Amino acid sequence: MRNFVSDRAREIPPSGIRKFFDLVMTMDDVISLGVGEPDFRTPWNICESGIYSIEQGVTSYTSNRGLQTLRDALSARLASQYQLKYSPDDEMIITTGVSEALDIAVRAIVNPGDEILIAEPSYVSYAPCVTLAGGTPVPVECTEEDHFRLNPDKLLEKITPKTRALIINFPNNPTGAVMKKEDLEPIADILSDKDLLLISDEVYSELTYESSHTAAATVKDLWERTITLNGFSKAYAMTGWRVGFLCAPKDICDAALKIHQYVMLCAPVMGQVGAVEALRSAEDEKTSMVNEYRLRRNMFVAGLNKIGLTCHVPEGAFYAFPSVRGTGLSDVDFAERLLKEQKVAVVPGSVFGRGGDYHLRCAYAVSRKDLSEALTRMETFISGL
Amino acid sequence: MDDKDRELLRILEENSRLSVEEIGSMTNLIPAEIEARIHALEESKIIRKYTTVINWEKAGNAEVSAIIELKVSPERDFGYDRIAERLSRFKEVRTLRLITGTYDLQLMVSGKNMQDVSRFVSEHVAPMDRIRETATHIVMKSYKENGNTLFEQQEAERLPYSF
Structure with a gap:
């Protein structure tokens, strides 16, 4: 055989x-x-809302993009907390955890043979996702001397004509490193200069201890070339509920939505209901x-x-x-x-x-x-x- | 009173038996400063007392508790204060609050047994001047006290490794 x-x-x-x-x-x-x-x-109020929704028979598919109430609440929260402006109607998809958001983001932008830079040490799924999408993962090392932040010179060294995008994750798993606005600015200049896309996984954004989080898409003109990934798992202790989200300019979001609707259809509805409650009352x-x-x-x-x-x-x-x-x-x-x-x-x-x-x-x-x-x-x- | 004080209060409220060294390693404050801050918080009566939450039922020495509600005629110039202060001197009265609604004062009372509690209410509380009406509710079972649940909760299963 x-x-x-x-x-x-x-x-x-x-x-x-x-x-x-x-x-x-x-x-x-x-x-x-x-x-x-x-x-x-x-938090129990989140659990309770999930239980109540099941009792009420809220157990069907949602729209592919996710519940309108969740997207509206999320859009408002991202704007007030991070000055991130994403339309709930065409620049946002609720996903089954950030894992799915990462997968559809990568598949939406990678052509066979493209090189995707990954700031490492990093979460273990970035490189396999790139490989599965037909791309070539290229690590960019973040060193202890730089406190595990991404060094612009090291980034420049790895850029070739085949490079298409960069994946970063700050606050970082596994190092706990954080990139502040001033750390992201030189990265933004390079990405604009070389016309590259940024995928920024910010799932630990709520867990910062010295300063508040800077969303990459708010730095310089990165918004138009950034896919922001985030979710509810870490901030609200909701890992098993599987709720994340992807935000991006409309053309990229539309492409990711096509993949999402074929492979996932929608994120679990009780998770989405719990996420609405998390935004409403779990601060x-x-x-x-x-x-x-x-x-x-x-x-x-x-x-x-x-x-x-x-x-x-x-x-x-x-x-x-x-x-x-x-x-x-x-x-x-x-x-x-x-x-x-x-x-x-x-x-x-x-x-x-x-x-x-x-x-x-x-x-x-x-x-x-x-x-x-x-x-x-x-x-x-x-x-x- | 600053954020560091409030952080110390949160830590102590959860566990007042931590050493200043342990608190120091969590807050990055030096032990001498922690001692000084706690001392100041004690002096200013923000910290009232260090106590222990005990499940007496499990310790084989269960007390009977009751919630007593009182309708009280307030006094000119003093309102409810004088009568409330008088009631609160009884050691049987564990908690005493002025509340809105049908009744005015709410007491948590505890005693060795039901007779103890009813004797206390009928002999000491009900006959007091200005108390017009009492309602006594015996506590049958306590599920949560001061933010602490008193029933066993099953530990959720967690993977030993996850990324």
């Missing part, structure tokens, strides 16, 4: 942590800092979650530096990205031995691409008690090396 798996599916690398996953499943009493989602429950709960993340970050990052794992202060998201260079171990070896010997699960940084090696992604979206216990175990592990 022939091998029926497509070349493209074969080209995608397997998950970098499969063996960790299998290992952790055989163990008890593991403290996992490997989880990329909030540890809070979804206080969101703020108290952000305050709690800030306290944990301060405590955890101070603790990491104290036990000899140097770590820059992440200004956003809920990840610390310490270096293990001083220990003499690679990030993969460190993570594997730490799990086996002290039962603390972290993700090796190299999984996230260029610039991630010799680092660990530690999610501090766990209780302070567990964070403190994890630090104790990590200290024991390091002192035994």
Whole structure:
């Protein structure tokens, strides 16, 4: 029999942590800092609105673009909070999480052979999405010296005549890095000068601890060449509800909508109803979650530096990205031995691409008690090396 | 009173047993400053007391609680204040509030048993001057106290790794 798996599916690398996953499943009493989602429950008013809508029989498809009430509320919120102006009628699509938004954004703009730059370390799905769309992912390394921000000179080096777009994600998973307005301005100049598109995944926009978030599309004249991706998962602890959104100028939005209507039809309706409620009444709960993340970050990052794992202060998201260079171990070896010997699960940084090696992604979206216990175990592990 | 004070209050309200070192690592404040700020908050009576939320039922020493509502004739010059202050001196009265609606004062009262509570109401509260009417509601079960749910909640399942 022939091998029926497509070349493209074969080209995608397997998950970098499969063996960790299998290992952790055989163990008890593991403290996992490997989880990329909030540890809070979804605020109850959001849950209640979802339950009520099901009771009322709101269980059918919505329009492809998403519920009008959600798009109207979202458009108003983006304008008031980030000065982002997107029409709810033709510049916005509600998607099944940011994952789908990313996929349809990439497929809407990539031609076979196009090079798509990806600021790395990055979320693990960007490169595979580009590959699946027939493009070539090209990493641009963000280094520790730059506090994991995208350096304009490094970006310029990677641009070729085949380059079509750049994908960025700030606040960043896995580094927690943030790009402020002044950091984005030189990037905007390059993108305009080289006539490139920007895909900006801003799903951690609500989770910033030192300053408020700058939406990339508000910087200089980036709006006309930016696809903004965002969602409700991280800010409102709604990962399982699967609600994200894509905003872009009309021609790109129309193209993405065609793909969305064929592959997804619409985002789950109860998720969309929950998202409307999130915008309406969950601000206080969101703020108290952000305050709690800030306290944990301060405590955890101070603790990491104290036990000899140097770590820059992440200004956003809920990840610390310490270096293990001083220990003499690679990030993969460190993570594997730490799990086996002290039962603390972290993700090796190299999984996230260029610039991630010799680092660990530690999610501090766990209780302070567990964070403190994890630090104790990590200290024991390091002192035994 | 500034944002840092309010942050300290939020931390202490959730858990007042944290050490100043622990609070310091969370807030990036030095322990001496935290001590000084907490001291000032205590002096100014913004921090009233450090206490513990206990599930006495589980501890085998359940008390009986009741909500008592009172209709009160207010006093010239004092309104409800004097009578409310007098009532609040009883140790049985755990909470006392002036409220809108049919009744004027609402008390949370607790005692060892039902007889205890009813004796307290009939002997000490009802006969007081200016109290025109009382309504007593015995608490049958408590599900949430001061923001803390008292029933067990199942932990949601989380993947050990996700990106």
